[in-house]
Amino acid sequence: MSVRDFVSEHFHHFNAGELTRCGNSLKEFLDGGGRLIVTLAGAMSTAQIGRSLGPAIKSQKIHAICCTGANLEEDVFNLLARSRYEDVKHWRDLSAADEKELRDRGMNRVTDVAIPEDVFREIEEGLMSLWQDASEVGDRRFPHEYLYDLIIHGDLEFDIDSGKSWLACAADANLPVFTPGWEDSTLGNILAARVLDRTIKDSSIIKSGLEGMQALADWYREDDSPTGILQIGGGIAGDFAISVVPMLRQDVGLDVPRWAWFGQISESRPSYGGYSGAPPNEKISWDKLDVSTPKFVIESDATIVLPLLLSLLE
Numbered sequence: 001m002s003v004r005d006f007v008s009e010h011f012h013h014f015n016a017g018e019l020t021r022c023g024n025s026l027k028e029f030l031d032g033g034g035r036l037i038v039t040l041a042g043a044m045s046t047a048q049i050g051r052s053l054g055p056a057i058k059s060q061k062i063h064a065i066c067c068t069g070a071n072l073e074e075d076v077f078n079l080l081a082r083s084r085y086e087d088v089k090h091w092r093d094l095s096a097a098d099e100k101e102l103r104d105r106g107m108n109r110v111t112d113v114a115i116p117e118d119v120f121r122e123i124e125e126g127l128m129s130l131w132q133d134a135s136e137v138g139d140r141r142f143p144h145e146y147l148y149d150l151i152i153h154g155d156l157e158f159d160i161d162s163g164k165s166w167l168a169c170a171a172d173a174n175l176p177v178f179t180p181g182w183e184d185s186t187l188g189n190i191l192a193a194r195v196l197d198r199t200i201k202d203s204s205i206i207k208s209g210l211e212g213m214q215a216l217a218d219w220y221r222e223d224d225s226p227t228g229i230l231q232i233g234g235g236i237a238g239d240f241a242i243s244v245v246p247m248l249r250q251d252v253g254l255d256v257p258r259w260a261w262f263g264q265i266s267e268s269r270p271s272y273g274g275y276s277g278a279p280p281n282e283k284i285s286w287d288k289l290d291v292s293t294p295k296f297v298i299e300s301d302a303t304i305v306l307p308l309l310l311s312l313l314e
Helices: 003-010 014-031 050-058 069-084 096-104 117-137 143-153 166-173 186-196 209-221 235-242 244-252 302-311
Strands: 035-040 064-067 107-110 113-116 227-232 261-265 295-298
Touching (some): 003 014, 003 302, 014 035, 014 227, 014 295, 014 302, 035 235, 050 069, 050 166, 050 302, 069 117, 069 143, 069 186, 117 143, 117 186, 143 166, 227 235, 227 302, 235 244, 261 302
Parallel strands (some): 035 064, 035 227, 261 295
Antiparallel strands (some): 107 113
């Protein structure tokens, strides 16, 4: 049976029931002309979320992405070198000595998979010419725009079907991507190193987080369609995106609509005091959501839930 029929048959209660209700509501929202921004925290790209996110972008179910720097770059790593990754089957049992052995071999572990250090250097080589050219002519771009250029115009050999890379699909669609705090990513560290050693003379070739917020504000206001947000995890990606509404309403003084739809997939709990676990109603007091905004929280593993949820939109 189809995914939709399977979910309809089996997913009725608790988090499963919330997934069904969320999927049905989101499909209705999008079919009614709504726009959706998806926020990505955690290691979703290394978990190959592009296999389901890419097709959703191509079918115009997703209209913007806000993600951590890790998710931005790790989708490129996956696109170019997935066959060189190593599966770490007994990752819960690794000792400190096991981790050192991975490090000594130049393997960087992300839960149950290890990424070769060589991949980072290969991407660095491709980006260096773009960064140096930008530095020489005073060009400034957002992090994803350099990667778009590399994917579309670079002499790259893809290791997987580009339709399973969310960033490749986003590049084809010229999708808006917002990446707050990019500096803490591997590529951000590399650029900082190249500025320190004076290989790159101008760090301002990367547009700032403030400029990213301004670009997000422009995107939010450029269309009269109701705009929803699907938050995967929490952290800076979710907080940055959702905060554009109170910024426009309270700080700029513009009468923009609040978010018209909200969904979150997270295992965080509000009792720990973290933003990632804050329930949707708390966002009402911050002027992000309204009382009437459809709100859903699925407390589960996003690597399981998100592919199912996106399949329900087909």
